[in-house]
Amino acid sequence: MKRFLLIPAAALALAFSACEDESTIGSSIVDDDLSIVVDSSFTISGQSVDIDAVQSRTLTQLIGRLESKGFGSLTSSVVTQFMPASVLDTVGITIADIDSLKLVLSMGKNAYTGDSIVPMGIDVYRLNRELPSPIYSNFNPAEYYSTDDLLGSAIYSPAAIGQSDSIAALAYRTIEVRMPKALAEEIFTAYKNNPSDFASPEVFTRNVFPGVYIANSYGNGRVSRITQTMMQMYYHRSFHDSATDRDTTIYSVGNYLAVTPEVVTNNNINLRMSENIQSMLDAGDKLMVAPAGVEVEMVFPAQEIIDSYRAGKGEYSVVNTLSMTLPADTLSNPEGIPAPDYALLVLASEKEEFFASNSLPDNKTSFYAAYDRTNRCYTFSGLRQYIIDLMDKEQLTADDVTFRLCPVDVQFESTGSSYWDYGSTESAVVPYVEGPAMVKISLDKAKISFTYSNQTINY
DSSP states (O other), X not given: OEEEEEEEHHHHHHHHHTXXXXXXXXXXXXXXXXXXXXEOOOOXXXXXXXOOOOOXXXXXXXXXXXXXXXXXXXXXXXXXXXXXXXXXXXXXXXXXXXXXXXXXEEEXXXXXXXXXXXXXXXXXXXXXXXXXXXXXXXXXXXXXXXXXXXXXXXXXXXXOTTOOHHHHTSSEEEEEEEEOHHHHHHHHHHXXXXXXXXXXXXXXXXXXXXXXXXXXXXXXXXXXXXXXXXXXXXXXXXXXXXXXXXXXXXXXXEEEEXXXXXXXXXEEEEEEEOHHHHHHHHTTOEEEEETTTEEEEEEOOHHHHHHHHHHHOOSEEEEEEEEEEEEEEOOOOTTOOOOOSEEEEEEGGGHHHHHHTTOOOOSSSEEEEEEETTTTEEEXXXXXXXXXXXXXXXXXXXXXXXXXXXXXXXXXXXXXXXXXXXXXEEEEEXXXXXXXXXXXXXXXXXXXXXXXXXXXXXX
């Protein structure tokens, strides 16, 4: 639908001149007209396409197994290296003073999908060599560990059943896996012998400790989002206090290894979509399913928009806005699996490079939108520069108009130095591997709104 809004230029001139009694601004164009054209007559075509694999590009580690009739079968394990502490406490401490070592996985109390009560188990294995980089969600760790190198196991549940009220009220949960004391002694000795091996994660991984493989050992019904992973060493220091003439022992804990942005970490994801989802795809429905499921490929009507503009523009014309709203409905499921919080719209030919280069949307060929849960849609409002750039091309190609709509996670960092100027800006846009997510995109109901201004000057 194309609409025209006519605004007499005289009205604009009066608005300006009212600010200054003697102004003559606009006096020469008082008989001119300014029209704003709003065109929303465009349609979009597209289809669902499989996602072969994604790079996690996030510290969130997804662990567990979930079977859902409304979603499918999802299993996720983790491989990760560690950033070592650059300085270990060794003053007055020997191997004999080391008490234990724990792998501690921390998660929000509600950071899971599925059943909070069902007990589930994890096994932790030592890696036997460095992980590859880049690494993808379809990574097979079989050649990077041996079942003989089991470091520890644990049973966990975020429900905090049997815990004290103070523990149950905490905003986070931890999974603690006791590691062999021999591993603590190995790391301690390595530092004593050569502290330079702890100067960087690359050297540490190569010379001291390659990392771990964390896998679901048993249980089915939950996947958990781990947001912090570290190794904690427990030790003591004994000495004689001459001031009190007493023997004293001080017990300490050190966070000696941690997963940080500088190290290689990956969620090894296996998703088999349910019959319900597959039947929707077979029927031609356009879906986004994460993690590493399906996304939407669409053809944007750029040529039609340009043709409309060229046919309707006047002597002086300016493109004002171009936006696209995609209706997006969540799919009914007992686990309450939501729509992805964010969607990335990127030229299909640039998608792989976008993620490989840790790019941010440039509002020229890549854009992102948050999911509007009230109106159930994703709205991309800043497409103006994209269409302006295409107007300079003699002929458009498929690469110019073919986009991928991808489920993503958008990470932010705070800006400003005080409460009064506090804000945030995007720091990363990464493939969505936070847990199960799915949504139906109704391209046939999509709304594209294109506006431009025409000014007619009567001399």
